[in-house]
Amino acid sequence: MDKQLADYLFQTEALKIAAPEQPFWYTSGKIGPFFINTHYLYGSAAEADALLQEIEQLSNNPEEMPVRITSLCLRQFEQESTYNYVIKSAYKMLSPVAEEVDFISGGARRDFFFSLPLAALLNKPHLSCYKDGRSYYSLPGEPALEVLSADSQIQGQRGLHIADIITVASSFFRLWIPQIEQVGATMAYAAAILDRGQGGGQLLAEAGIPLFTLGTVNAEFFYSAAEIKQINAGQAEMCIAFLQDPDKYMADFFADNPGFISAEFKKGGKSAERAQLALDLGYARQ
Numbered sequence: 001m002d003k004q005l006a007d008y009l010f011q012t013e014a015l016k017i018a019a020p021e022q023p024f025w026y027t028s029g030k031i032g033p034f035f036i037n038t039h040y041l042y043g044s045a046a047e048a049d050a051l052l053q054e055i056e057q058l059s060n061n062p063e064e065m066p067v068r069i070t071s072l073c074l075r076q077f078e079q080e081s082t083y084n085y086v087i088k089s090a091y092k093m094l095s096p097v098a099e100e101v102d103f104i105s106g107g108a109r110r111d112f113f114f115s116l117p118l119a120a121l122l123n124k125p126h127l128s129c130y131k132d133g134r135s136y137y138s139l140p141g142e143p144a145l146e147v148l149s150a151d152s153q154i155q156g157q158r159g160l161h162i163a164d165i166i167t168v169a170s171s172f173f174r175l176w177i178p179q180i181e182q183v184g185a186t187m188a189y190a191a192a193i194l195d196r197g198q199g200g201g202q203l204l205a206e207a208g209i210p211l212f213t214l215g216t217v218n219a220e221f222f223y224s225a226a227e228i229k230q231i232n233a234g235q236a237e238m239c240i241a242f243l244q245d246p247d248k249y250m251a252d253f254f255a256d257n258p259g260f261i262s263a264e265f266k267k268g269g270k271s272a273e274r275a276q277l278a279l280d281l282g283y284a285r286q
Contacts, residue, residue, distance in 0.1 A: 001215025003228075005089070008082045010230050014040035015217070017235045023253060025270070029277030031250050033238045036217065038164040038193050039110045042073075043080040048113070051076075055109045059130070063145070066116060066126055066138040073117035086193065089214055090114065091121050094160065097189050097212060098122040102157035103137070105129055105187070107176050114193055115162035127159060129179050150184035158188035166192040166211065169200035177207070197243060219243055254284045261286045 009015040016035045018024050023031040042048040058065040076083050105127035106115025119126040128136045138144035180187050190211045197218035201211040219240045226236035242249040264275035278284040
């Protein structure tokens with residue numbers, strides 16, 4: 001990962017490091033010392049959340065979503081230096097790949113921050129994939145049409161799927177690859193703005209899908225961040241220990257902090273929900 005992108009991750013708070021005694025909850029019910037919101041590279045948390053809300057509202061009007069969101073993204077691309085840098089870097093990386101595919105796809109919702117503007121800049125059709133199985137195909141600047149079966153306008157075509165981030169590629173294998181195949185196409189290539197370095201790229205490679213990424217949040221990244229004082233040595237060691245063995249990090253934390261789960265229940269809301277999930281899945285004990 002180049003230094004400029006690393007700087008932007010910290011400046012926009014797309015990457016946050018937890019306090020040692022208060023790790024982040026992940027949706028899996030596990031815990032970890034850092035959290036990544038790649039879509040904050042849109043410029044800021046507030047700007048990204050506003051676009052995310054717009055995407056959510058347009059989920060009931062998927063025919064118009066690509067035109068509207070692409071317009072907002074391209075305007076931000078022209079006006080905001082962080083987002084401009086990220087999209088330009090991805091464009092440069094993916095231009096040769098785009099020549100080998102027929103369309104670009106992205107999955108709801110955060111992928112659209114990157115897949116839609118890049119499809120426009122690369123002059124490729126876009127396939128918008130929703131988690132409920134719906135797929136909508138759009139030419140640049142035109143309303144989208146629902147793709148209902150393998151006997152469709154993209155039958156036999158090859159696509160490049162652009163994601164915001166990849167961890168273990170679970171969304172790829174559970175949702176996006178089967179969905180693209182269901183409408184008669186194939187995912188020939190994949191891209192992610194960031195790779196969490198936890199094996200997703202290798203799993204895609206084993207499935208015959210090369211992955212392109214702007215950077216990996218790995219041990220080298222955290223060592224470099226500590227060297228230039230973006231984080232301190234203790235934070236770097238904590239994050240690297242997690243990357244080396246996430247389950248051991250979690251087990252050690254719960255063993256060293258036996259009151260953590262009870263404290264999370266007292267907070268209520270999502271903290272309590274995640275604590276219950278951790279108990280249900282056997283990750284923690286109360």
